[in-house]
Structures are given as C-alpha cells and as structure tokens.
Amino acid sequence: MVKESVIVIGAGMAGLRAASLLQEAGLQVTVLEARDRIGGRTWTDRSMPDLALDMGANWIHGIAGNPLYEYSQQLGVVTQQWDYDSYRAYNAGGTTNNLISEGSERFMPALSRAVAGLRDSASVQTLIDKSAAAGELAAFSQAEIALLASQTFSNDYGLDASRLSVSALDEGGEAFGDTEVVFPHGYDALASALAEGLDIVLNSPVTAVDYREDTNVVVKTKTQNYTASRVLITVPLGVLKAGVIEFLPALPSAQVAAIDALEMGLLDKLYLRFDKGFWESDIHNFGYVNEVPARFPYWLNLQPVTGEPVLLAFNGGEVALQMEGGTDADVLAEAMGVLRSIYGEYVPEPMDYRITRWAADPFSYGSYSALAMGATPEMRCDLAAPIDNRIFFAGEATHSQHPATVHGAFLSGVREAELILLLSRHAPRRKCV
Ligand SMILES: Cc1cc2nc3c(=O)[nH]c(=O)nc-3n(C[C@H](O)[C@H](O)[C@H](O)COP(=O)(O)OP(=O)(O)OC[C@H]3O[C@@H](n4cnc5c(N)ncnc54)[C@H](O)[C@@H]3O)c2cc1C
Structure with a gap:
C-alpha cells in the first residue's frame, strides 16, 4: 500500500510535534525548514562553549498539567524553577x-x-x-x-x-x-528529541504552495518542487504577513483577514x-x-x-x-x-x-503573535481553518487557548496531526503496554 504523504513546512515546535506524531502513525512525512537549524523560536546559542543561551523562548509558562512540561519530564530534560x-x-x-x-x-x-x-x-x-x-x-x-x-x-x-x-x-x-521553569542546558533539547528520525530538509525556504490540482499539493522552494497529498504550514504569522509564500489559489478571505489583523509582537x-x-x-x-x-x-x-x-x-x-x-x-x-x-x-x-533582532529575522519577522487593536480571538481559529482538507495550519498564532507560547505551538501541532490522521483514517498506533 502506498503511504499517504504529508509535507510539514517549518521545523519549530508545532511542525516537529505534528511531524513526529504523523510519522509514528505510519504516514510518509517530509519537513521543509528555511533555516540551517531546527527549533525555530526555541533556539539555544552555544557559541560560548560553556553556556547554553536561549535566544528565543526562556520559560515553560506554567507546569501543572502542561503537556509540554510532561514531555520534557519524560525525556529527562533538566529544568529549574524560576x-x-x-x-x-x-x-x-x-x-x-x-x-x-x-x-x-x-x-x-x-x-x-x-x-x-x-x-x-x-x-x-x-x-x-x-x-x-x-x-x-x-x-x-x-x-x-x-x-x-x-x-x-x-x-x-x-x-x-x-x-x-x-x-x-x-x-x-x-x-x-x-x-515556571527554565532550561539550564537549553530549551533546544525538546526540538532535538522531537526531530529524531524525521526527514528534515534544512536551508529550504518555501516560496509557494500550489493546491490548484485536485490530487497533490505542490510545495516549491527555490531549488526543488515537492508533492504530497496534504501540507501542514507552521511558519510564523510574521512570515505569512510578509507574503513570502505564494498561495495558489489565494487563501480564503477569512484567513487573509486574520493574517492582516493579528500582529507580530516583538x-x-x-x-x-x-x-x-x-x-x-x-x-x-x-x-x-x-x-x-x-x-x-x-x-x-x-x-x-x-x-x-x-x-x-x-x-x-x-x-x-x-x-x-x-x-x-x-x-x-x-x-x-x-x-x-x-x-x-x-x-x-x-x-x-x-x-537578538527578531523583527529583522526573515523566518519570523517578530517574536510572537498578539491581538492588536481590531483583531479578535476568533481570528486565531480563522487562521487555523483547514482548506479543502489538504492544507492545514499550526503554530503558536493558531492556538486560541495558549497563543504566543511554546506549549501553544506544541499543542497546535498535536491538534493538526490528529485531524490529518482522522482524515487519513490512520488511527494512531496503539502503545505497547
Ligand atoms: C525572544 C522570545 C522569547 C520568548 N519567550 C517565550 C517563553 O519564555 N515561553 C514561551 O512559552 N514562549 C516564548 N516565546 C514564544 C515561543 O518561542 C513561540 O511561541 C514558539 O516557539 C513558536 O513555535 P512555532 O512552531 O509556532 O514557530 P517557530 O518556532 O517559529 O517555527 C516555525 C518554523 O518555520 C520556519 N520557516 C519560516 N519561514 C519558512 C519558509 N518560508 N519555509 C520553510 N520554513 C520556514 C522557521 O525557520 C521556523 O523554524 C518567545 C519567543 C521569542 C522570540
């Protein structure tokens, strides 16, 4: 049987969480990442060899029952209460x-x-x-x-x-x-764990998503075209606002309105x-x-x-x-x-x-999404709405309960992976007990 294929755009916490769940359930997953590293806005700088400096996210905001914290504990990652x-x-x-x-x-x-x-x-x-x-x-x-x-x-x-x-x-x-906890040895431990075993193509900024054909979606980078039956887009709101990815046909008007009205904070x-x-x-x-x-x-x-x-x-x-x-x-x-x-x-x-200069970062254009004047919380759901059951959206900006956080990004990845699995009729594999 041919495996159903999914392209995940962006190897931040949302993309990596979704990709790992989809691959675990048996789908064929390729992750396209613009940067030369994974993790997105969880990024630990180790250029001073004895220090792990988190240039993006610092804390897990609230650990009681937080699935991201639970995941970090399963991995045995060291955290420290702030x-x-x-x-x-x-x-x-x-x-x-x-x-x-x-x-x-x-x-x-x-x-x-x-x-x-x-x-x-x-x-x-x-x-x-x-x-x-x-x-x-x-x-x-x-x-x-x-x-x-x-x-x-x-x-x-x-x-x-x-x-x-x-x-x-x-x-x-x-x-x-x-x-709240911080990561004395770097927040990047979580992204690294999620990325294990995934097919991640680095240095591949996506320039276009073409879903005009009924069957496959074509995802274009400067050097290559990729095709899959479904595509999950997890790039930051700032990248969507900058219009660097061309959508063919254009995104539905509610999604465009949400992208315009929500803002990237700094x-x-x-x-x-x-x-x-x-x-x-x-x-x-x-x-x-x-x-x-x-x-x-x-x-x-x-x-x-x-x-x-x-x-x-x-x-x-x-x-x-x-x-x-x-x-x-x-x-x-x-x-x-x-x-x-x-x-x-x-x-x-x-x-x-x-x-850091997050506003100038061409793969983020800001730090996290915020409800600017004129934006409504419902717009996050408009942004998250799947198109045609073939194009899906995750990332912190799409999470109405926990926007602007790492755990919101993580949970948005779970949300979209579960939806894709439901549509693909791939029940998640039962855990061996
Ligand atoms: C300075 C700072 C401090 C923060 N502090 C905290 C904190 O303490 N606690 C907390 O919970 N949250 C914090 N946040 C927010 C948190 O980091 C984000 O909400 C979360 O990491 C976002 O994950 P994501 O997967 O949605 O997006 P990202 O991590 O941005 O992942 C998206 C990925 O898409 C890639 N990409 C972009 N454009 C393209 C393209 N054209 N083609 C292919 N790939 C592309 C990006 O390179 C990136 O890897 C902070 C953020 C910043 C910047």
Missing part, C-alpha cells in the same frame, strides 16, 4: 524603588477595576488612562507606570499598550499554574557576560525605573541558572524595534549606562554579549 518573587526595582542612581519592588502586583487589579464598560475594541492604553483618571494609579509616577506597562504589555505581549487590544488580556484559557534579548558579578546575587529579577517609555525595564540575573556571571535584559514593543535599528555598540552602550546608573561607575565592560 523565582519571580526575588525581584527588586531600582531608580536611576541605584536607590531601591520600594513601591514597585513590593507593590507591582497592584497594577493589574487597578486596571481590571476600570475594565467594566470598555469595549473589546479598546486599547490597553485606554484602560490605563481610564484607571489613571479614576485615581486607581495615583500611587505610581509616570515613569513607574511606564515600567509596569512595559513589563506587563510591551514585553509579555510584544506590543505596546497603545497597540494592544483589551481582548488580548482574556487570552490564555486554561492556565497551568504559576510555577521581544528582544541582550545577554551580558561578565568576569565576575557586581550585583546582589540573591536577587533574581530586577527592574529599572527611569524613562517614559521604559527602556531596559526588566533584567534577569542568570548566575543561579548558569553558574556564571550572566545578565539577561529584555526590551519589547516599539523600544525594541527602535533598538534593532541601532548597532550592537549602541545597544551595549545604553545597557551599560543602565547598569552603571544602578550599580555605579565601577561596573566593568562585559567579556562577551549576544543580541
């Missing part, structure tokens, strides 16, 4: 900002008291303004509000409050609890490695209250995870986009200015650093 409570906010000049250090959790409740009466089409900035007008934020200065908004929205959603829809705050569905990272630590070793997270909008608002002390004096700084939204336009030297100079403002002029230059 201590968010160990947090201190500093003002310029290095004094501790007690209000933010001890009261940052008062921010969201203050906003939610103002949510009543706001339409889904409102921006999160409207929510902040309404809360401020109602006196809910009276305790905070403008710079403190900027820091909280940056940490809560520009970083976590990748979009500034002025662009983020209030309906984004309801996304997330069933939660997996508050405990979060960038800067790792700084020092000869020795000069910060409080018992503080694992720190904030910097200074400007409006906040720049370098959130830092991690990675010494407890890596055993080396390493700091990780985050910037999100417009500030991150603007920084991507600068040189490495510009970004480093600004970061060092922040550290010297907090810890004093004696702070030494870093021995080494790594910078």
Whole structure:
C-alpha cells in the first residue's frame, strides 16, 4: 500500500510535534525548514562553549498539567524553577524603588477595576488612562507606570499598550499554574528529541504552495518542487504577513483577514557576560525605573541558572524595534549606562554579549503573535481553518487557548496531526503496554 504523504513546512515546535506524531502513525512525512537549524523560536546559542543561551523562548509558562512540561519530564530534560518573587526595582542612581519592588502586583487589579464598560475594541492604553483618571494609579509616577506597562504589555505581549487590544488580556484559557521553569542546558533539547528520525530538509525556504490540482499539493522552494497529498504550514504569522509564500489559489478571505489583523509582537534579548558579578546575587529579577517609555525595564540575573556571571535584559514593543535599528555598540552602550546608573561607575565592560533582532529575522519577522487593536480571538481559529482538507495550519498564532507560547505551538501541532490522521483514517498506533 502506498503511504499517504504529508509535507510539514517549518521545523519549530508545532511542525516537529505534528511531524513526529504523523510519522509514528505510519504516514510518509517530509519537513521543509528555511533555516540551517531546527527549533525555530526555541533556539539555544552555544557559541560560548560553556553556556547554553536561549535566544528565543526562556520559560515553560506554567507546569501543572502542561503537556509540554510532561514531555520534557519524560525525556529527562533538566529544568529549574524560576523565582519571580526575588525581584527588586531600582531608580536611576541605584536607590531601591520600594513601591514597585513590593507593590507591582497592584497594577493589574487597578486596571481590571476600570475594565467594566470598555469595549473589546479598546486599547490597553485606554484602560490605563481610564484607571489613571479614576485615581486607581495615583500611587505610581509616570515613569513607574511606564515600567509596569512595559513589563506587563510591551514585553509579555510584544506590543505596546497603545497597540494592544483589551481582548488580548482574556487570552490564555486554561492556565497551568504559576510555577515556571527554565532550561539550564537549553530549551533546544525538546526540538532535538522531537526531530529524531524525521526527514528534515534544512536551508529550504518555501516560496509557494500550489493546491490548484485536485490530487497533490505542490510545495516549491527555490531549488526543488515537492508533492504530497496534504501540507501542514507552521511558519510564523510574521512570515505569512510578509507574503513570502505564494498561495495558489489565494487563501480564503477569512484567513487573509486574520493574517492582516493579528500582529507580530516583538521581544528582544541582550545577554551580558561578565568576569565576575557586581550585583546582589540573591536577587533574581530586577527592574529599572527611569524613562517614559521604559527602556531596559526588566533584567534577569542568570548566575543561579548558569553558574556564571550572566545578565539577561529584555526590551519589547516599539523600544525594541527602535533598538534593532541601532548597532550592537549602541545597544551595549545604553545597557551599560543602565547598569552603571544602578550599580555605579565601577561596573566593568562585559567579556562577551549576544543580541537578538527578531523583527529583522526573515523566518519570523517578530517574536510572537498578539491581538492588536481590531483583531479578535476568533481570528486565531480563522487562521487555523483547514482548506479543502489538504492544507492545514499550526503554530503558536493558531492556538486560541495558549497563543504566543511554546506549549501553544506544541499543542497546535498535536491538534493538526490528529485531524490529518482522522482524515487519513490512520488511527494512531496503539502503545505497547
Ligand atoms: C525572544 C522570545 C522569547 C520568548 N519567550 C517565550 C517563553 O519564555 N515561553 C514561551 O512559552 N514562549 C516564548 N516565546 C514564544 C515561543 O518561542 C513561540 O511561541 C514558539 O516557539 C513558536 O513555535 P512555532 O512552531 O509556532 O514557530 P517557530 O518556532 O517559529 O517555527 C516555525 C518554523 O518555520 C520556519 N520557516 C519560516 N519561514 C519558512 C519558509 N518560508 N519555509 C520553510 N520554513 C520556514 C522557521 O525557520 C521556523 O523554524 C518567545 C519567543 C521569542 C522570540
């Protein structure tokens, strides 16, 4: 019997999870990946040989009952609980900002008291303004509000409050609890395990998906055409928005509308490695209250995870986009200015650093999807809708319960693999017990 064939476009967590399930069930699977590596936005840089630096995803957000965490435990991958409570906010000049250090959790409740009466089409900035007008934020200065908004929205959603829809705050569905873990030896262990035994063709950016014929779908790269009975597309929303893959015929209008309205948020990272630590070793997270909008608002002390004096700084939204336009030297100079403002002029230059520029990445064009003004949660389902039972979509942006996460991507891969298997009448192989 001829095996049913499936082409999976993209070797990130969604594509690899789907491909491994489909192959396990007996289908013939080929994965086409644009980059020279697998993992997509889970990417561990090992160019400093003694360090595993995660340039994309950092945490599993919530481990209680989270299938991704369970998978990592089955594999025996080392994870470490991240201590968010160990947090201190500093003002310029290095004094501790007690209000933010001890009261940052008062921010969201203050906003939610103002949510009543706001339409889904409102921006999160409207929510902040309404809360401020109602006196809910009276305790905070403008710079403190900027820091909280940056940490809560520009970083976590990748979009500034002025662009983020209030309906984004309801996304997330069933939660997996508050405990979060990081990967001391790299997040890439999960992608590597999923990729075992798969036929993955690297360095193969797909340029077109032609489903005009009734039988096979033709997937084109610059050098080769591939055919299969079904195709699963898992490229990031940013790649779909950029229109680099031509669809023949064009995608249905609901899908096009979803691609247009959903946005790619931006979060960038800067790792700084020092000869020795000069910060409080018992503080694992720190904030910097200074400007409006906040720049370098959130830092991690990675010494407890890596055993080396390493700091990780985050910037999100417009500030991150603007920084991507600068040189490495510009970004480093600004970061060092922040550290010297907090810890004093004696702070030494870093021995080494790594910078991400996810907006400029041609195989992502951003960090993760977000509900911008005008987008609705239902659009994620429009994006995920199969066409003709031959073209399927997975990836974090298509998961309405857990968008913008690795576990959302993983679960979207499971969802589409199960659908393809159902349509192919290939029941998943029974596990040998
Ligand atoms: C800086 C940063 C921090 C993050 N932090 C976290 C976190 O702490 N926790 C968390 O849960 N999530 C986090 N995320 C989000 C998480 O990484 C993603 O949601 C998830 O990895 C997406 O998986 P995916 O399979 O949907 O997409 P991807 O991993 O992007 O996979 C898609 C694949 O498609 C490939 N591709 C693109 N174009 C083409 C083409 N034309 N042809 C063929 N292949 C193509 C890409 O190269 C990529 O390998 C973070 C992301 C970033 C960028």
